[in-house]
Amino acid sequence: MNGVRRHRALVPLAAAALLLAACTPDLPTVEVDPDTTVGPVLSVSQDAEIHAAIGSALEEATAAVDPGTLEARVTGPALALRKAELTVASAAGNTDNVTEIPTVVQSRVIPATDDWPRTAFSVTERPQNLQTERLLVTEQLSPREPYKLWAWVRLFPGVTLPTFPTPEAGTEPVQIDDASLSISPGEALTHYVDVLNNGDASQYVGEFAADPFRDQINARRELRTADAATISGTYTLAFQASEGEVRALRTADGGALVVGQITSTETLAGEEGAVINPSATDAAFTGGAAPSNSLTTGRTAVVAVHVPPAGSADQLTLVGSEILTTSASVP
Amino acid sequence: MLHKIVTAGLVVLGLVVASLGVASGTVWRPGSTVTMTTPGTGDATMLMTAPGVLGLVDDSVTVRATAEGGAKVVLALGSEADVKGWVGTDPVLVATGPADWESLAVTTSEPATTPAPDSTPEEGEEPGEEGGAGESEAPEGEVEGDAPADDESTAETPEESAEAEPVVGPDPAGSDMWVAEAVGEGTASLEWDAGSSDQVLLAAVAGEGAGAPRLELTWPREVTTPWMWPGIVLGAVLVLVGLVVGVVGARSARPGSRRGKAVVAPGRSRAETAAPSSTSTAVPRGDEALVRRDAPRGPVGVVSTPTPAGGTEGLTRRELRERAEREQQQGRGPVARGEDGEKRPKRSWPWTGAMPTVKKADTAAQPVVPPPAEASRPAWLPEGTTSASGSSWREAWGVRHTEDGPEDRPAPGGQWPGGRTTDDREEDR
Numbered sequence: 001m002n003g004v005r006r007h008r009a010l011v012p013l014a015a016a017a018l019l020l021a022a023c024t025p026d027l028p029t030v031e032v033d034p035d036t037t038v039g040p041v042l043s044v045s046q047d048a049e050i051h052a053a054i055g056s057a058l059e060e061a062t063a064a065v066d067p068g069t070l071e072a073r074v075t076g077p078a079l080a081l082r083k084a085e086l087t088v089a090s091a092a093g094n095t096d097n098v099t100e101i102p103t104v105v106q107s108r109v110i111p112a113t114d115d116w117p118r119t120a121f122s123v124t125e126r127p128q129n130l131q132t133e134r135l136l137v138t139e140q141l142s143p144r145e146p147y148k149l150w151a152w153v154r155l156f157p158g159v160t161l162p163t164f165p166t167p168e169a170g171t172e173p174v175q176i177d178d179a180s181l182s183i184s185p186g187e188a189l190t191h192y193v194d195v196l197n198n199g200d201a202s203q204y205v206g207e208f209a210a211d212p213f214r215d216q217i218n219a220r221r222e223l224r225t226a227d228a229a230t231i232s233g234t235y236t237l238a239f240q241a242s243e244g245e246v247r248a249l250r251t252a253d254g255g256a257l258v259v260g261q262i263t264s265t266e267t268l269a270g271e272e273g274a275v276i277n278p279s280a281t282d283a284a285f286t287g288g289a290a291p292s293n294s295l296t297t298g299r300t301a302v303v304a305v306h307v308p309p310a311g312s313a314d315q316l317t318l319v320g321s322e323i324l325t326t327s328a329s330v331p
Numbered sequence: 332m333l334h335k336i337v338t339a340g341l342v343v344l345g346l347v348v349a350s351l352g353v354a355s356g357t358v359w360r361p362g363s364t365v366t367m368t369t370p371g372t373g374d375a376t377m378l379m380t381a382p383g384v385l386g387l388v389d390d391s392v393t394v395r396a397t398a399e400g401g402a403k404v405v406l407a408l409g410s411e412a413d414v415k416g417w418v419g420t421d422p423v424l425v426a427t428g429p430a431d432w433e434s435l436a437v438t439t440s441e442p443a444t445t446p447a448p449d450s451t452p453e454e455g456e457e458p459g460e461e462g463g464a465g466e467s468e469a470p471e472g473e474v475e476g477d478a479p480a481d482d483e484s485t486a487e488t489p490e491e492s493a494e495a496e497p498v499v500g501p502d503p504a505g506s507d508m509w510v511a512e513a514v515g516e517g518t519a520s521l522e523w524d525a526g527s528s529d530q531v532l533l534a535a536v537a538g539e540g541a542g543a544p545r546l547e548l549t550w551p552r553e554v555t556t557p558w559m560w561p562g563i564v565l566g567a568v569l570v571l572v573g574l575v576v577g578v579v580g581a582r583s584a585r586p587g588s589r590r591g592k593a594v595v596a597p598g599r600s601r602a603e604t605a606a607p608s609s610t611s612t613a614v615p616r617g618d619e620a621l622v623r624r625d626a627p628r629g630p631v632g633v634v635s636t637p638t639p640a641g642g643t644e645g646l647t648r649r650e651l652r653e654r655a656e657r658e659q660q661q662g663r664g665p666v667a668r669g670e671d672g673e674k675r676p677k678r679s680w681p682w683t684g685a686m687p688t689v690k691k692a693d694t695a696a697q698p699v700v701p702p703p704a705e706a707s708r709p710a711w712l713p714e715g716t717t718s719a720s721g722s723s724w725r726e727a728w729g730v731r732h733t734e735d736g737p738e739d740r741p742a743p744g745g746q747w748p749g750g751r752t753t754d755d756r757e758e759d760r
Contacts, residue, residue, distance in 0.1 A: 008340055012347040015562075030383040030428045033528040041413070043510070050507050114412040140507065143416035147507045 040110040040170030041118055047108050050138060050147040055103030062098050065090045076150040077261040077302050084326040091284035100127040101134055101152055109249050112170025117141045119173060119247045132157050135304055135320050137247055137259050151259055151302045153320035156212050161319055162251040162306045174248035174256040181256055181307045185248040188307050188316055189241040189260040196239045211318035224268060231270030239264045254309035262301040269294040278328060285328035298327035338577035345569025352562015365552050367435045371545030375422040376500030377535040378544050382411050384426055385532055386525035388550035393522050395547040396534040401517035403537045404544060405504045408523060413508040414533045421501060424543060500541030503533055
């Protein structure tokens with residue numbers, strides 16, 4: 001009888017143990033998606049927020065005519081250009097000269113990468129003054145920095161931009177010395193500078209299709225040379241490619257869109273006793289110094305070039321440019 | 332007794348099983364949310380989750396981080412490359428997975444320049460020195476990379492400890508890389524849909540004197556109670572079985588069941604009204620009063636008192652007559668209680684299964700059938716009787732026929748057979 005009673009007592013205990021054991025499931029395991037392809041570094045909404053932040057920084061600086069708050073969101077050639085514009089604006093007392101940069105974007109190019117620095121392109125809508133659209137270049141230099149506006153160019157009227165992969169797919173960043181193009185981005189810039197300096201006499205003139213910027217430069221050169229002749233002086237306009245200031249992203253055809261900074265130095269020197277009155281713009285930089293017979297103006301320019309892939313017979317095509325005076329001096 | 336134990340045991344077992352089933356579905360039911368927390372200690376001011384940890388139990392996760400002293404807490408969600416890039420060379424705790432259902436396993440991860448995990452405290456103070464040490468070595472060299480870093484750090488440690496720099500936690504709030512962000516004083520929380528394992532979480536305590544954040548992840552959980560209804564059903568079945576067993580056992584016991592509760596003579600006569608199950612034998616029993624083994628408990632209870640007089644109550648008249656006949660033949664009185672006069676039932680011949688014995692004194696047990704003197708005389712008439720006009724009846728019943736008419740006198744030991752036919756009621760017995 002005792003044995004039966006013991007067994008009877010064990011049954012509910014065993015049942016309780018089984019129930020408790022059933023109540024404790026196994027710990028979950030960490031599951032990682034097997035898809036290891038790198039996606040775009042920014043979503044469309046993130047990119048839009050970045051542009052909104054850049055736009056507000058630009059507006060704030062323009063409203064205050066003070067470049068002090070620009071450096072949080074503007075860097076590189078864009079910073080130099082904007083500072084120059086604000087200098088002119090403060091001297092002129094109005095902000096008419098300030099380039100309008102809309103930050104509502106109609107198309108984006110987002111890189112897909114795990115490295116820094118990261119560059120993204122975007123094409124804005126038409127500005128309210130009905131100038132052509134802007135191509136913006138934003139850059140994140142390091143992980144702990146925000147995306148800043150690195151440069152902008154005004155697209156040439158009627159130009160067709162090359163196609164890119166969608167923002168959801170992301171595109172590949174192209175290094176300055178990339179060999180998969182017909183010309184590396186760095187060389188493309190130096191070749192173009194040579195063309196700007198030498199015109200048709202340049203050995204690289206055949207590489208580039210005709211573009212309005214080159215025409216503009218050539219026209220200016222002719223004009224100023226004629227002006228120099230009237231004062232029996234000289235005129236030089238020389239361009240230099242800025243070392244390392246090149247950003248490029250892969251286009252859908254395997255080529256790349258290259259945006260680079262170019263600086264120029266223009267010197268108009270007349271004979272002794274000649275007086276060269278600086279323009280209002282130049283005067284803003286000379287700081288009201290007395291005009292002299294020589295005027296040196298420094299400018300910063302940004303050009304955007306589409307470079308075809310290696311083996312293509314197409315010419316390099318400029319799609320946009322921007323040039324602004326950034327310094328002026330009289331001796 | 333065993334039957335009672337079995338019944339009670341089944342009922343109790345059924346109740347226990349049912350109650351355990353109910354408990355499994357209510358009291359012991361796992362909570363509908365799972366919350367795992369990190370220890371909240373460590374040398375780093377930042378804590379990140381490994382890929383997949385956010386979606387550990389469910390896609391929908393609520394993240395909460397707290398810091399000591401009300402310091403600024405930042406929660407940020409971004410891709411793994413972005414978070415790792417932002418953390419860079421700073422020490423960071425990594426929540427790699429579940430340690431148990433209540434807590435997360437956390438390891439201290441050293442930055443890429445020193446691949447071997449090594450949580451020396453001074454490395455947390457000077458992130459710049461790590462970068463310097465990493466540049467001087469190939470990134471793959473583990474041992475070589477550690478040695479100069481340690482040398483540099485130990486060389487600078489005396490200076491640092493002399494200065495006693497407070498730890499300043501870097502602030503990831505506001506970075507363009509984050510997909511979602513939450514900032515708070517002392518605590519911050521956000522909800523996230525962790526469908527993709529690529530997004531990881533960065534929790535950082537920013538500012539001076541920052542300690543390690545304590546991270547808490549909460550998921551909803553689908554709770555099943557697989558034992559509840561089977562337990563209840565099984566328990567109910569056991570209870571029912573126990574009750575049925577109890578009822579069946581009780582019923583079979585009442586009418587004098589076959590089991591031997593008391594040792595009795597197997598042969599007994601029954602009242603024919605004690606209907607259920609018993610087999611009442613019509614075999615005439617012994618003349619002794621038989622005590623029924625059990626008082627019949629059937630629905631029609633006939634209480635039999637174990638008295639000799641009562642012993643003949645339930646017999647039919649035919650049985651009575653046959654008994655009387657037998658007793659006569661056996662030379663015993665019609666009412667013979669037994670030698671000792673006890674009321675104890677006595678086996679008397681013939682009982683069921685008895686072997687007939689031939690006794691010398693009882694050679695008349697089987698009456699010798701004399702040749703009939705007259706053809707018309709039935710064989711069963713005892714000799715000496717000549718009349719067929721009822722004299723056999725008289726003979727059988729002990730009524731003497733005299734010249735004066737039948738003298739009503741009971742035969743010795745007999746009973747009045749019944750009604751008298753004379754009007755003489757002098758002897759009114």
